[in-house]
Amino acid sequence: MNESHPPLPLIEPDLDAHYSLEVVAEITGIATQTILHYREEGLLPSGPTAARKEEIFFDDATLCTLRRIDHLARQYEMSTPALKLLCDLLEEVESLRAALRSRH
Amino acid sequence: MSVDFKDYYAVLGVPREASAADIKKAFRKLAREHHPDVAKEKVGAEARFKEINEAHEVLSDPEKRQKYDSLGARWQEADAGMPPPGWGGNAGAAQGRNYEWSGNDQGTEFHFGGTGFSDFFEQYFSGGTSYGHPGGGGQGFDPQEAAGNRPRRGSDVEGDILVTLEEAMHGTTRPISLQMRNARTGAVETHSFQVRIPPGATDGRRIRVPGQGEPGRNGGAAGDLYLRVRHAAHPDFATEAANVYHDLAIAPWEAVLGAEVLVKTLDGSIKMRSPPGTENGKQLRVRGRGLPKGKTGERGDFFVVVEVELPTELTPEEQELWEKLRLVSRFHPRGSAPT
Structure with missing residues (x-):
């Protein structure tokens, strides 16, 4: 890298970040009602039971899942049960692959 | 390119x-x-x-x-x-x-x-x-895309x-x-x-x-x-979530009699005791010596996985000792005395 260049912008992701429903809606561009629907249908980890929606928080992994679901729903017009099936399968494949890798 | x-x-x-x-x-x-x-x-x-x-x-x-x-x-x-x-x-x-x-x-x-x-x-x-x-x-067809000039993330x-x-x-x-x-x-x-x-x-x-x-x-x-x-795969360690695994080779007599061994971890070596009668494949856990779990300072565990290795080349003296052990041992893993 050339010394004379200004330093590259540094991005410091927070692995432990949690976001409220409103913030998640803003980050992902998905309506809060839709997010709550996916959550109620079991597509997102529900976390500790929250009495009010103001008390629901989401982490980065859930954000990624949410964007994936939204993409599949829009791109392929998948129904919620189909989305759930696909998400479960993807998760299972990923965990099996991880188990395979860690055994090397 | x-x-x-x-x-x-x-x-x-x-x-x-x-x-x-x-x-x-x-x-x-x-x-x-x-x-x-x-x-x-x-x-x-x-x-x-x-x-x-x-x-x-x-x-x-x-x-x-x-x-x-x-x-x-x-x-x-x-x-x-x-x-x-x-x-x-x-x-x-x-x-x-x-x-x-x-x-x-x-x-x-x-x-x-x-x-x-x-x-x-x-x-x-x-x-x-x-x-x-x-x-x-x-x-795929994106209905939002078809809508023309709408802002799209x-x-x-x-x-x-x-x-x-x-x-x-x-x-x-x-x-x-x-x-x-x-x-x-x-x-x-x-x-x-x-x-x-x-x-x-x-x-x-x-x-x-x-x-x-x-x-x-x-x-x-x-x-x-x-x-x-x-x-990245490491020559000495494998990971699963925040837990770290390390294969430790020990001799048969160490497995039977127990041994004190120096084990390399990701942050320094530790001395640990493998107890007498340690079976092949047994996992010995060292709490809190795995990877960090986040900002809390909490860490995963370190597991030592015992691998009993057998000697392949024996000196005449070793040969003699193993043969003697065969004669005097009361250990019969298949239940009856060997014929």
Whole structure:
């Protein structure tokens, strides 16, 4: 890298970040009602039971899942049960692959 | 820009028909030699270590190895700048274009740098980019897209990043470059930035880098970049979530009588006791000596997995002692006295 260049912008992701429903809606561009629907249908980890929606928080992994679901729903017009099936399968494949890798 | 073929068999110094065990053995030997912490020749050690890791990543995974073998066989036939016909997850995107680009057919294509993998690996074996937000969508119809000038948020982009266990332990900063090309306009844009990988980046974890995905359209927000952590294989340690595993070879008499052994961990050596009667495969747990779990300072556990190794060459004296043991021992694992 050339010394004379200004330093590259540094991005410091927070692995432990949690976001409220409103913030998640803003980050992902998905309506809060839709997010709550996916959550109620079991597509997102529900976390500790929250009495009010103001008390629901989401982490980065859930954000990624949410964007994936939204993409599949829009791109392929998948129904919620189909989305759930696909998400479960993807998760299972990923965990099996991880188990395979860690055994090397 | 073209991608050079990587001869992973040559990198590990094994023949093409090498067994999984041979590959593991060759990897361990080389990784031990070239591990940045121990290499005598510091310059280039890290690059070499990553290269060895990449070769291991592909050849130790039966699926990837098969893919690689079929690719190698056809590499000669392939035109410069074109992948072998019908190749891989990006076949659709690759047709008629320079194949170093991966991504979707609808808009932006992207190419990673600084992930710790070679361009060759990025092109053919990086699992993250082909699935999901941008890549999986290929030929789909997006109703929002059809609506014309509505603002549209950019797709999220996902890529693998190779992280050594030392980096996962202490955290690190990595320069990343993401080149994106708009398939419609042909314009190439490069985003370069550094990402702080915090301690506790466990294998498979996705690190979200906000706003560094595909740019939005018509005033829409940019997508996010997800870096999926891939732990570099280590000659001495394996990981599962925040737990670290270490194989410890012990002699049969150590297994039977117990032993005090010095065990290397990611942060210093520890003295530990393997109790008398330790069976092969037994896991001895050391609490809190694994990888960090996050900002809390909490850490995973360290597991010592006992491997009882047998002597293969015996001196006459050893031979005599084992024979004597056979005579006097009351241990009959099959239930009755041997005949």
